[in-house]
Amino acid sequence: MTGPLSAARPAGLRKRWLVAGLFAVLVALVVGVSLGPVSLPPGSVAAELLNLFPGVHLDSGLTEREIAIVTELRLPRVVLGLLVGGLLALAGGCYQGVFRNPLADPYLLGVAAGAGLAVTAAIALGGAGRQGTLSGLPMTIPLAAFAGSLLAVTMTYVLGAAGGRRGSPAMLILAGVAVSAFLSAGQTYLLQRHADSIQPVYSWLLGRLATAGWHDVLLVLPYAVLTTVVVLLHRRELDVLAVGDDEARSLGLHPQRTRYLLIAAASLGTAAAVSATGLIGFVGIIVPHTVRLLAGSSYRVILPMSLLFGGAFLALTDVVARTVAAPSELPIGVVTALLGGPFFVLVLRTARRVLT
Amino acid sequence: MRGLHVALGGTPILTGVDLTVAVGEWVTVIGPNGAGKSTLLRAVGGLLPAPKAITLFGTPSAALRRRDRARVVATVAQSPVVPPGMSVLDYVLLGRTPYIPALGRESTADVDAVHEVLGRLDLSGFHRRELATLSGGERQRVFLARALAQGATLLLLDEPTSALDIGHQQDVLELVDQLRREHGLTVLATMHDLSLAGEYADRMVMLAGGQVVAAGTPPEVLTEELLATHYRASVRVVPGAHGPLVVPVRPTRP
Numbered sequence: 262m263t264g265p266l267s268a269a270r271p272a273g274l275r276k277r278w279l280v281a282g283l284f285a286v287l288v289a290l291v292v293g294v295s296l297g298p299v300s301l302p303p304g305s306v307a308a309e310l311l312n313l314f315p316g317v318h319l320d321s322g323l324t325e326r327e328i329a330i331v332t333e334l335r336l337p338r339v340v341l342g343l344l345v346g347g348l349l350a351l352a353g354g355c356y357q358g359v360f361r362n363p364l365a366d367p368y369l370l371g372v373a374a375g376a377g378l379a380v381t382a383a384i385a386l387g388g389a390g391r392q393g394t395l396s397g398l399p400m401t402i403p404l405a406a407f408a409g410s411l412l413a414v415t416m417t418y419v420l421g422a423a424g425g426r427r428g429s430p431a432m433l434i435l436a437g438v439a440v441s442a443f444l445s446a447g448q449t450y451l452l453q454r455h456a457d458s459i460q461p462v463y464s465w466l467l468g469r470l471a472t473a474g475w476h477d478v479l480l481v482l483p484y485a486v487l488t489t490v491v492v493l494l495h496r497r498e499l500d501v502l503a504v505g506d507d508e509a510r511s512l513g514l515h516p517q518r519t520r521y522l523l524i525a526a527a528s529l530g531t532a533a534a535v536s537a538t539g540l541i542g543f544v545g546i547i548v549p550h551t552v553r554l555l556a557g558s559s560y561r562v563i564l565p566m567s568l569l570f571g572g573a574f575l576a577l578t579d580v581v582a583r584t585v586a587a588p589s590e591l592p593i594g595v596v597t598a599l600l601g602g603p604f605f606v607l608v609l610r611t612a613r614r615v616l617t
Numbered sequence: 618m619r620g621l622h623v624a625l626g627g628t629p630i631l632t633g634v635d636l637t638v639a640v641g642e643w644v645t646v647i648g649p650n651g652a653g654k655s656t657l658l659r660a661v662g663g664l665l666p667a668p669k670a671i672t673l674f675g676t677p678s679a680a681l682r683r684r685d686r687a688r689v690v691a692t693v694a695q696s697p698v699v700p701p702g703m704s705v706l707d708y709v710l711l712g713r714t715p716y717i718p719a720l721g722r723e724s725t726a727d728v729d730a731v732h733e734v735l736g737r738l739d740l741s742g743f744h745r746r747e748l749a750t751l752s753g754g755e756r757q758r759v760f761l762a763r764a765l766a767q768g769a770t771l772l773l774l775d776e777p778t779s780a781l782d783i784g785h786q787q788d789v790l791e792l793v794d795q796l797r798r799e800h801g802l803t804v805l806a807t808m809h810d811l812s813l814a815g816e817y818a819d820r821m822v823m824l825a826g827g828q829v830v831a832a833g834t835p836p837e838v839l840t841e842e843l844l845a846t847h848y849r850a851s852v853r854v855v856p857g858a859h860g861p862l863v864v865p866v867r868p869t870r871p
Binding site: 513 | 717
């Protein structure tokens, strides 16, 4: 098996994978909305979701209160999960291509830590979320997170390049770890100085979809759209970058220009995700790699599939997070790592068996 | 089309190199390690910010947009990156990049062009294979295929045979020569194997210390004297059917 080449066609998204991705998103949507403290029949939920489209009116058999649970509580939470998971996975795949480094992801590069520090600073110094809830985050929070994440990724890049041998995968990751540690230390210091914001910041840090409302969805949506459009438009360019900067240049591209643009886009997406739901690790690295192992190594496949599967993965993970220990909830960041780790090992082993 | 003129002054690696390559000619640049051969090729390929002195087919290289230059000049690097998991077809399709609109995708015409090139290089059966699984000789043909898919008429080859055994070295060079004749390509190559270099080149240029120290036909450049001076090599040069053969001889110790 050599990847997605079923015929003499260029690499690209095969229809069956697109269908599989969309199906995963739909499943996540229905399951995510159905399950919870009050379990609702998936069929009714599906009908109620269809009712949201203009001109559709189906009898779902749900009460007014149950409809409110669907549209006001669970749906925004699931949609936010889809958006954030998709963004983190897309950003991870994008970083892996831009840095030609399979280990790159928003966490290892320090991008998430940068966004985290910026949001912490905004909360601690700006007083946002003093009331113990962050559901009313101001629109400026994602921008602060974006500034923080850009700062972090620039530091990582410069530090990684300063170690000589540009492009060495180990150097870049080492730099990312150092930048992460440095920024996390700054965050801890800020929290120590502003003890009153520890609680809201901490609950946010662990990753939360719990308080999600349509407000958070609207907060993330514009950045998500922008990031997705920019990154997906450059999917072929990322394949060209895979042959190296010199070669890309002699093929008529501007690798450095493309790289800066994509770093900015992926960092914007990461920042929006982090500022809405806190630090949710692991999605950005395991989803793109799972896609790579299953569907092929072209970024024309990896990027759109990461977006779909990343969203489905996080939305389903959130279902686990809120049902396993009900009525209390597990932090979703904990669940992504607990579920994602073994799952990834499984995929790695299976794919290797298929390949050899 | 008037050919190519290079005069790189000021850069520490190449100092005042003048070189003209006529259309359809094969010119091979030789010289000891560090002489600036690769730098010269990179400059011609537009990878260095010193293209003011370079003219490509009558147009100053600096005046060409990168995409337009990529349609005229194709480079096969010394050891190109082999992206993991990429198929031969996808790799060769990268050569169509200068014809694909920004943010666009390959057209059927691009795919057809690539299949045509693959067929010409006897690679048709390989298009689904993963590039990383091919042997050195097969890979070199794929690298050439990508350069040809670029549709460029000037081919820059940096050590095209360095990774190959002697049989495959000859195969690749014969192939390049055949393509050059059939399609009127111009070839500018760097090589370390002097005998092979001399057999295929129309003209040779010897670089040393960033300057041209000899230029002319292979018998004019490949002389025992020049090689002793600039390579500090002890060699015998034997006349051959297609060019002088350079044979290393162990120096006699006093």
